[in-house]
Amino acid sequence: MKILVTGGAGFIGGNFVHYMMKEHKEYEILCVDALTYAGNMETLAPVMDNSKFKFVKADIADRAAIYKIFQEEKPDIVVNFAAESHVDRSIEEPELFLRTNVMGTQVMLDACRKYGIQRYHQVSTDEVYGDLPLDRTDLFFTEETPIQTSSPYSASKASADLLVQAYYRTFKVPVTISRCSNNYGPYHFPEKLIPLMIANALNGKSLPVYGRGENVRDWLYVEDHCRAIDMIVHKGTVGEVYNIGGHNERTNLEVVKTIIRELGVSEELITYVTDRAGHDLRYAIDPTKIHHELGWLPTTTFDNGIKKTITWYLDNREWWENIISGEYQDYYEKMYHNR
Ligand code: NAD
Ligand code: DAU
Secondary structure, three states, X not given: OEEEEEOOOOHHHHHHXXXXXXXXXXXXXXXXXXXXXXXXXXXXXXXXXXXXXXXXXXXXXXXXXXXXXXXXXXOOEEEEOOOOOOHHHHHHOHHHHHHHHHHHHHHHHHHHHHXXXXXXXXXXXXXXXXXXXXXXXXXXXXXOOOOOOOOHHHHHHHHHHHHHHHHXXXXXXXXXXXXXXXXXXXXXXXXXXXXXXXXXXXXXXXXXEEOOOOOEEEOEEHHHHHHHHHHHHHHOOOOOEEEEOOOOEEEHHHHHHHHHHHHOOOHHXXXXXXXXXXXXXXXXXXXHHHHHHHOOOOOOOHHHHHHHHHHHHHHOHHHHHHHHOOOHHHHHHHHHOOO
């Protein structure tokens, strides 16, 4: 079995590569990644010498490059993680999100159609459902919740999902889609809430909380997400959407205060900054379908997962310090100066 993993030099794709190589030692894993600012070969360093692993640098929106890879490598399963993934960047530069997330997905689907595969899996997000009100904790996203997007990022991911479903219906490409809540864990790029707060706290820098920190996210330890995708590509029903989430809802302020407590730094580092435009209030997944159909349940609680994550960032300072010492500085200045 050969699995083509796009975006494997990023956060979740990288964790998925490590997970699959551990769980399916007989599989060949082919990672295709354009190595944008978010792609990091250091994330793949532990598997680079493994004969079952191969890396190819390519852009998923580059049709000729992707067709050549399919022709030469003949993957059995494709898992598409490659994307522009940061909401704040999508507010600054929407076009890049449409190119990679929509056009890139279309190229991948065309390649699957042309060369034939056993399964194409699209890694989507709960953000395609928009948001839920803060005062209705009885409401959750199910697979039937209508798509209603807020940011250019979520609009691009929703567009990709619709294309995936269209290629299933029209061309019979054997697809599945998963829509997961917020992930956290090792190799998470420090532009996102949890790694940014850990890195800033360790460097004694202010902790920029958008608005009043009341927005709620449903946090899932990344390994639980990887296991869910593994189950879907092997046992999931073709044409279906699966929500993934583990009822770990926290306000942003709760998350930041947990990190502060774990690291023993001062709450005075918290700085309330201008809110994100169009900021989604609450995400909360109902994972009943994947639980009932595939037997998936998360295994890592937030309390345990955040401890493991903080330990990873303490033990792997070089990984994230290399990132924040480079062009990340310009990004940080642009996004947070005078905010
Ligand atoms: P990430 O930004 O950490 O990694 C994205 C990876 O894709 C990088 O390695 C980057 O180099 C690569 N990439 C970007 N554009 C590319 C292109 N044109 N061609 C090839 N490679 C390209 O993202 P992530 O947080 O790991 O998210 C992975 C996927 O999971 C995305 O599709 C995202 O929408 C989805 N998702 C993320 C979360 C989350 O909490 N992070 C939750 C649900 C779903
Ligand atoms: O729900 C899944 C989504 O989760 C994925 O599809 C996205 O790819 C992923 O980036 C994530 O999106 P969010 O916008 O929820 O994640 P982010 O880490 O950017 O922000 C989490 C919350 O924290 C959000 O309410 C905004 C807030 N925030 C974020 C940053 C970076 C802050 O308060 N301060 C910050 O500096």
